[in-house]
Amino acid sequence: MTSPNEESHDGSGELPDHTHNHGEDSHKQGHTHDHDHEHIQHTGQDGDDVTSSIDQGDVAQFSVPEMDCPSCAKKVENSVEKLDGIQSVDPQVATGTLTVSYDDEQTSATAIEDRVEKAGYTVENTGEVTSKFTVSEMDCPSCAGKIENALDRVGGVTTYETKPTTGTVVVTYDSSRAGEADVIDAIESAGYEVTDTTGDKSERQEAGGGRESIWTSSRALKTWVSGGFVALGLLFEFFLTGQNVQIAGLFGTELLVADVLFLIAVATGGQEILRNGYYSARNLNLDIDFLMSVAILGALVASLAFGEALYFEAATLAFLFSIAELLERYSMDRARNSLRELMDLSPDEATVKRNGSTETIPVDEVAVGDIVVVKPGEKIPMDGSVVDGESAVNQAPITGESVPVDKTTGDEVYAGTINEEGYLEVEVTSEAGDNTLSRIVEMVEDAQSNKTEREQFVERFSTYYTPVVVVFAILTTLASPYILGTTWSTAVVYGLTLLVLACPCAFVISTPVSVVSGITSAAKNGVLIKGGNHLEAMGAVDVVAFDKTGTLTKGELTVTDVVPLNGNSEEDVLRCARGLEQRSEHPIGEAIVAEAGSAGVAEREVDDFESITGKGVRADLDGTPHFAGKPGLFEELEFDLSHVHATTEGGVVTQTARQMCDRNNCLDLLEETVPELQAEGKTVVLVGTEDELEGVIAVADEIRPEAKRTVARLKQLGVARTVMLTGDNERTARAIAEQVGVDEYQAELLPEDKVTAIEELVDEYDGVAMVGDGINDAPALATATVGVAMGAAGTDTALETADIALMGDDLAKLPYLYELANDANGVIRQNIWASLGVKAGLALAVPFGYVPIWLAVLAGDAGMTTAVTGNAMRLSRIRPATDDRDAVADS
Numbered sequence: 001m002t003s004p005n006e007e008s009h010d011g012s013g014e015l016p017d018h019t020h021n022h023g024e025d026s027h028k029q030g031h032t033h034d035h036d037h038e039h040i041q042h043t044g045q046d047g048d049d050v051t052s053s054i055d056q057g058d059v060a061q062f063s064v065p066e067m068d069c070p071s072c073a074k075k076v077e078n079s080v081e082k083l084d085g086i087q088s089v090d091p092q093v094a095t096g097t098l099t100v101s102y103d104d105e106q107t108s109a110t111a112i113e114d115r116v117e118k119a120g121y122t123v124e125n126t127g128e129v130t131s132k133f134t135v136s137e138m139d140c141p142s143c144a145g146k147i148e149n150a151l152d153r154v155g156g157v158t159t160y161e162t163k164p165t166t167g168t169v170v171v172t173y174d175s176s177r178a179g180e181a182d183v184i185d186a187i188e189s190a191g192y193e194v195t196d197t198t199g200d201k202s203e204r205q206e207a208g209g210g211r212e213s214i215w216t217s218s219r220a221l222k223t224w225v226s227g228g229f230v231a232l233g234l235l236f237e238f239f240l241t242g243q244n245v246q247i248a249g250l251f252g253t254e255l256l257v258a259d260v261l262f263l264i265a266v267a268t269g270g271q272e273i274l275r276n277g278y279y280s281a282r283n284l285n286l287d288i289d290f291l292m293s294v295a296i297l298g299a300l301v302a303s304l305a306f307g308e309a310l311y312f313e314a315a316t317l318a319f320l321f322s323i324a325e326l327l328e329r330y331s332m333d334r335a336r337n338s339l340r341e342l343m344d345l346s347p348d349e350a351t352v353k354r355n356g357s358t359e360t361i362p363v364d365e366v367a368v369g370d371i372v373v374v375k376p377g378e379k380i381p382m383d384g385s386v387v388d389g390e391s392a393v394n395q396a397p398i399t400g401e402s403v404p405v406d407k408t409t410g411d412e413v414y415a416g417t418i419n420e421e422g423y424l425e426v427e428v429t430s431e432a433g434d435n436t437l438s439r440i441v442e443m444v445e446d447a448q449s450n451k452t453e454r455e456q457f458v459e460r461f462s463t464y465y466t467p468v469v470v471v472f473a474i475l476t477t478l479a480s481p482y483i484l485g486t487t488w489s490t491a492v493v494y495g496l497t498l499l500v501l502a503c504p505c506a507f508v509i510s511t512p513v514s515v516v517s518g519i520t521s522a523a524k525n526g527v528l529i530k531g532g533n534h535l536e537a538m539g540a541v542d543v544v545a546f547d548k549t550g551t552l553t554k555g556e557l558t559v560t561d562v563v564p565l566n567g568n569s570e571e572d573v574l575r576c577a578r579g580l581e582q583r584s585e586h587p588i589g590e591a592i593v594a595e596a597g598s599a600g601v602a603e604r605e606v607d608d609f610e611s612i613t614g615k616g617v618r619a620d621l622d623g624t625p626h627f628a629g630k631p632g633l634f635e636e637l638e639f640d641l642s643h644v645h646a647t648t649e650g651g652v653v654t655q656t657a658r659q660m661c662d663r664n665n666c667l668d669l670l671e672e673t674v675p676e677l678q679a680e681g682k683t684v685v686l687v688g689t690e691d692e693l694e695g696v697i698a699v700a701d702e703i704r705p706e707a708k709r710t711v712a713r714l715k716q717l718g719v720a721r722t723v724m725l726t727g728d729n730e731r732t733a734r735a736i737a738e739q740v741g742v743d744e745y746q747a748e749l750l751p752e753d754k755v756t757a758i759e760e761l762v763d764e765y766d767g768v769a770m771v772g773d774g775i776n777d778a779p780a781l782a783t784a785t786v787g788v789a790m791g792a793a794g795t796d797t798a799l800e801t802a803d804i805a806l807m808g809d810d811l812a813k814l815p816y817l818y819e820l821a822n823d824a825n826g827v828i829r830q831n832i833w834a835s836l837g838v839k840a841g842l843a844l845a846v847p848f849g850y851v852p853i854w855l856a857v858l859a860g861d862a863g864m865t866t867a868v869t870g871n872a873m874r875l876s877r878i879r880p881a882t883d884d885r886d887a888v889a890d891s
Helices: 023-028 070-080 109-118 141-152 180-189 201-207 218-239 257-269 271-282 288-306 311-343 436-447 453-483 488-501 505-524 532-539 548-552 570-581 587-599 631-636 655-660 669-679 707-717 730-740 751-764 778-783 796-801 813-848 853-877
Strands: 059-063 086-092 097-102 128-134 157-163 168-174 246-250 253-256 349-354 357-362 371-374 384-389 391-394 405-407 424-428 527-529 543-547 553-564 606-612 616-621 624-629 683-689 693-703 721-725 744-746 768-772 786-790 804-806
Touching: 059 109, 070 086, 070 097, 070 109, 097 109, 128 180, 141 157, 141 168, 141 180, 141 271, 168 180, 218 257, 218 271, 218 311, 246 257, 253 257, 257 271, 257 311, 271 288, 271 311, 288 311, 288 488, 311 488, 311 853, 453 488, 453 505, 453 532, 453 813, 488 813, 488 853, 505 527, 505 532, 505 813, 505 853, 527 532, 527 813, 532 786, 532 813, 543 548, 543 751, 548 553, 548 693, 548 721, 548 730, 548 768, 553 570, 553 587, 570 587, 570 606, 570 616, 570 624, 570 683, 570 693, 587 683, 587 693, 624 631, 631 683, 669 683, 669 693, 669 730, 693 730, 707 721, 707 730, 707 813, 721 730, 721 751, 730 744, 751 768, 751 778, 768 778, 778 786, 804 813, 813 853
Parallel strands: 543 721, 543 768, 721 744, 768 786, 786 804
Antiparallel strands: 059 097, 086 097, 128 168, 157 168, 246 253, 349 357, 349 371, 371 424, 384 424, 391 405, 527 804, 553 693, 606 616, 616 624, 624 683, 683 693
């Protein structure tokens, strides 16, 4: 008997390293960690087991664990001794370490490491420590720039990565040359407080509830006080003019009541601005804090220099920019909340059975093998397997499934899912930091590092934007009195206004907040996107290629038709087939036995079982020889398959017979019945004795009920072409393709043939997505523009290697993913061009007097930052389809 080829797929596509490297130091410590897969999160400076490439001037020590025999040691020693300047080589096989004394004027630790690797051995980077620092005040690209400049000056730091959208900094450093305290000092020297390190429990608490309200923070209180003095100053300036008298003098200029009030407003509201500006100057960072500090101080200096008070402008800058900073912090906090919601899914504590009783302990203390008790309504704290009890579990936080899944003994459950109704005891199978939910959170955090093409363009553009606008501000200040005939004080105001517009914060943040919003929204709906570049690529896909088995179909053979013949009933046919197939290990035989079991048919006594290679099986059932197999087997037994009597019910021809035969109770199996069943993609098995055919059984890999709807919805959303790639036979492939509605199919493909097919599609179209469910088609998934793996929850390989993973086994999430990615691309485009257009428009209008300084602050900075963040958050409203409805966006 033959069956459709079993196919499974998995995506691949490792995320590239986007950390910053620091020259030779990075190489000395071996190879930089891939931040997506090797988060070594040590704390403290004791540096357990950190002895790799410790450069002590003319002595270096390397960790070479593969050097585990005298022969290995000799090879390493001979290879290293070929270098000039080597004084002694001491390989220690027992510890896997190599100590080398050398003349540092003739060679280096890097060269020695290269010689070790040329001997065929790997130098491990156990001397590197990677720590994560929470810097909640770092909420914009300019903040990140200051911290990066500060970290550049720390010896021993090999890589770092700043993430303004989550307020974290990941730093890799050589523990022999720097420690955690050195990194914290560097970050704080840039003007930012480190509130937590290495993502321990306190980080969870910080990320969850109990955070200080932005609007009642110390900076907010200073801002409100500053606003009060600005209002009082305006009152005296425009309404109580009679009381606005001189009360002091400064460098020969008069200070009126309003001026003093404005100066107090500057002192309160501008305190944080000037402090941050100082750190910006100290770290050589031309950012918004530095530019605003120059603008405020410039207004004050100009007031003294020109004798025309610009105290109001300085106070307005201090107050409104502080408002802008608070709004930016609030907007960024909204974006961060989507990630915090993921982090908060997992409970902090677990109830564990130990020593005959139960105790509640922190999840970090739960060990693999512990039995965790989960009562109705509680969240499951760890990944594990059910060992007692049964219940419906809401897996929506992980897989996005809207309907709870019944769980019983032996079933797998995930951390963060919710026990709906029953009592469960779960044996823990993974540690707290290694469960499915933790990996999802980590991957979502790291996804920001995989920058989209637009984000890379924005970053390149922003490096030119600020200097150009600053130069424009200087030229405007110097040229306005001569070209436009303005006063010097007005020209200074124009220049200060342009300085306010010179920072591209809204422009730079426009893409990352959109990416974070889209990726975290997808994660909460059971779709894990491994990077902004994959989100962008998915939205630009023109072609979607599907694997068949396990993707468009369920991947499990089932009995679809039973046609009884010659007076036998369906139960008789299944009873014989069960007896014949119950000793077979073939998937078709297993499907028939399963169907017979679910139908409750009785078993028969089986003797003399024999497998007839390529044709079927035979056995004695209750002493009578029976056969099951291909039609060709029964032709060899000299049956006339063109004239077979169908079973009737009380003299009435059965519905199946009526559909298949035009001679009432006679079927032509060769010309009609078998070809029709095969045309539907089914495998046909005949059952009978040497003298009589008893029935026909059709087996098929059932099409997923959502497959046709998914393909139709993708076309409706704008996918130009859908393709099915399968290793199955032509007839089955054609039948499945017609039922599902794909535009074309390719059958009988080997894995390398699928790669070729994808390559041809990539050459013809801009974007190609490949959708599969396992690891067999990993090469094709990697070749596609985007590889999408199905059913990745609990599957480490799929979770780690896919570009995008549908956590549940639900093909209907694909249209949601495409729509989300498409909308994300639209939002990114809107944010980029809107922020750039508003800034450019305001900047060009400044020299003509159309843009007051307050408008530059509110519209050019606070307004645009808030607008692009709010626009990005719209992505969280897109929801997957439920039942037969399309994905919708809440209004």
